[in-house]
Amino acid sequence: MPENTSRTSDEGADRDSGPVDESGASVILSDETGSFAWGVLAKRHPSLIQQVRDAFPYGRRQHAALDALLDEITNGVVEPLAPSAHDHGQWAEWGRGHFGRPWFDAPFLWAESYFYRRLLGAVEYFGTGPWQGVDPFAPFKQAELRTAVVDEELGALDALADVSADERATALLHASLWGNRADLGFRVTEGDPAPGDATDGLVADDAAVLWQLLPAGAGSTVAVVADNAGRELIPDLILIDHLLVHRHAKRVVLHVKPSPYYVSDAMTADVVDCLRRLTEAPGEAGRIGNRLWEAVATGHVEIRTHPFFCAPLSYAEMPDDLREEFAAVTLTILKGDLNYRRLVGDRMWDARTRFADLTAYFPGAVAALRTLKSDVIVGLEQKTLDALERSGRAWRTSGTHALVQVRRQT
Numbered sequence: 001m002p003e004n005t006s007r008t009s010d011e012g013a014d015r016d017s018g019p020v021d022e023s024g025a026s027v028i029l030s031d032e033t034g035s036f037a038w039g040v041l042a043k044r045h046p047s048l049i050q051q052v053r054d055a056f057p058y059g060r061r062q063h064a065a066l067d068a069l070l071d072e073i074t075n076g077v078v079e080p081l082a083p084s085a086h087d088h089g090q091w092a093e094w095g096r097g098h099f100g101r102p103w104f105d106a107p108f109l110w111a112e113s114y115f116y117r118r119l120l121g122a123v124e125y126f127g128t129g130p131w132q133g134v135d136p137f138a139p140f141k142q143a144e145l146r147t148a149v150v151d152e153e154l155g156a157l158d159a160l161a162d163v164s165a166d167e168r169a170t171a172l173l174h175a176s177l178w179g180n181r182a183d184l185g186f187r188v189t190e191g192d193p194a195p196g197d198a199t200d201g202l203v204a205d206d207a208a209v210l211w212q213l214l215p216a217g218a219g220s221t222v223a224v225v226a227d228n229a230g231r232e233l234i235p236d237l238i239l240i241d242h243l244l245v246h247r248h249a250k251r252v253v254l255h256v257k258p259s260p261y262y263v264s265d266a267m268t269a270d271v272v273d274c275l276r277r278l279t280e281a282p283g284e285a286g287r288i289g290n291r292l293w294e295a296v297a298t299g300h301v302e303i304r305t306h307p308f309f310c311a312p313l314s315y316a317e318m319p320d321d322l323r324e325e326f327a328a329v330t331l332t333i334l335k336g337d338l339n340y341r342r343l344v345g346d347r348m349w350d351a352r353t354r355f356a357d358l359t360a361y362f363p364g365a366v367a368a369l370r371t372l373k374s375d376v377i378v379g380l381e382q383k384t385l386d387a388l389e390r391s392g393r394a395w396r397t398s399g400t401h402a403l404v405q406v407r408r409q410t
């Protein structure tokens with residue numbers, strides 16, 4: 001059955017059966033057959049189990065655990081982590097009310113996040129044995145870095161050397177933005193999204209505000225909350241180099257995931273792989289790679305991580321230490337679809353709800369750079385929404401559209 005991915009704003013606000021609180025927008029669940037969220041749980045997760053199983057010479061115990069997980073997510077009910085798991089208590093709290101019930105009844109964000117935690121458990125990522133710390137998604141991430149497309153993308157940087165700083169800034173921001181289409185989870189079932197016209201595909205564009213927040217020479221610190229490794233992280237790193245070289249930032253803090261997540265999400269090891277890929281490239285790409293390597297050594301780029309990045313929660317629930325980190329920087333740039341869902345809340349908002357209102361809680365100025373790969377969307381003008389709905393395309397979920405939304409510090 002095709003996934004039902006395109007909705008009108010009116011349908012969106014009240015069609016789902018998820019809890020509705022004073023926000024008036026229902027939490028997205030996965031219980032409606034044919035919905036996008038349903039498709040992720042019913043199709044993507046089972047095929048991901050198969051891909052991971054095929055990518056490693058796992059032993060009998062891991063195969064049995066993967067079999068059990070597959071059976072549980074398709075026919076069973078949500079089981080808790082083993083009491084011996086290091087994060088049993090944490091997930092027992094986060095999952096209260098969901099255990100013992102079908103996976104499809106839980107909030108979509110929670111169910112996806114817990115699925116990745118369970119997958120890591122099945123392959124003994126957190127165990128004490130030989131598979132401890134072996135990223136089950138590493139083969140996919142590494143294969144992507146070896147593709148000729150990456151060579152082409154890096155080679156294209158040479159042509160940018162001659163354009164004006166403004167044109168270069170726009171090109172690199174768009175490369176980072178559209179790099180978010182390169183999401184391996186997305187490709188488990190969708191195939192590569194068709195390349196659209198980058199500018200026509202922007203449903204909201206606050207890029208001018210983003211640059212206004214980062215005037216050259218102001219000594220700014222920028223936090224970049226990374227999303228995917230590989231073909232997204234490389235343009236993110238190139239953008240970071242641009243921010244530093246053109247003095248839009250004096251320092252950049254790059255936040256990555258502490259453990260494998262949503263297939264291709266970047267961890268420290270992936271930053272290292274991308275930096276190495278850059279340094280080994282000829283021309284401008286190699287120079288950028290060397291500058292970034294040096295910038296890490298001198299503290300102008302700092303790589304950080306936090307357990308909250310793998311939590312099934314919205315940023316509104318972030319812990320105090322992370323809140324203080326974001327409060328201390330000039331601008332936080334959140335990359336990708338999942339970060340967007342966590343930023344505005346994984347709900348069927350009226351698409352015209354103001355981005356600034358939903359992110360008012362965020363400690364400091366915040367920018368979202370995201371290609372649209374799930375039902376959540378806010379901050380659209382009525383005329384934009386009308387045109388998107390008229391198109392009859394699955395614009396919310398197909399990765400053919402993107403946005404830059406920015407909220408200044410209040």
Ligand SMILES: O=P(O)(O)OC[C@H]1O[C@](O)(CO)[C@@H](O)[C@@H]1O
Nearest residue numbers: 183185227336337338339373374
């Ligand atoms: O890598 P991104 O941009 O965060 O996208 C991840 C997205 O992929 C999905 O897991 C499935 O499309 C979405 O639910 C999620 O938001």
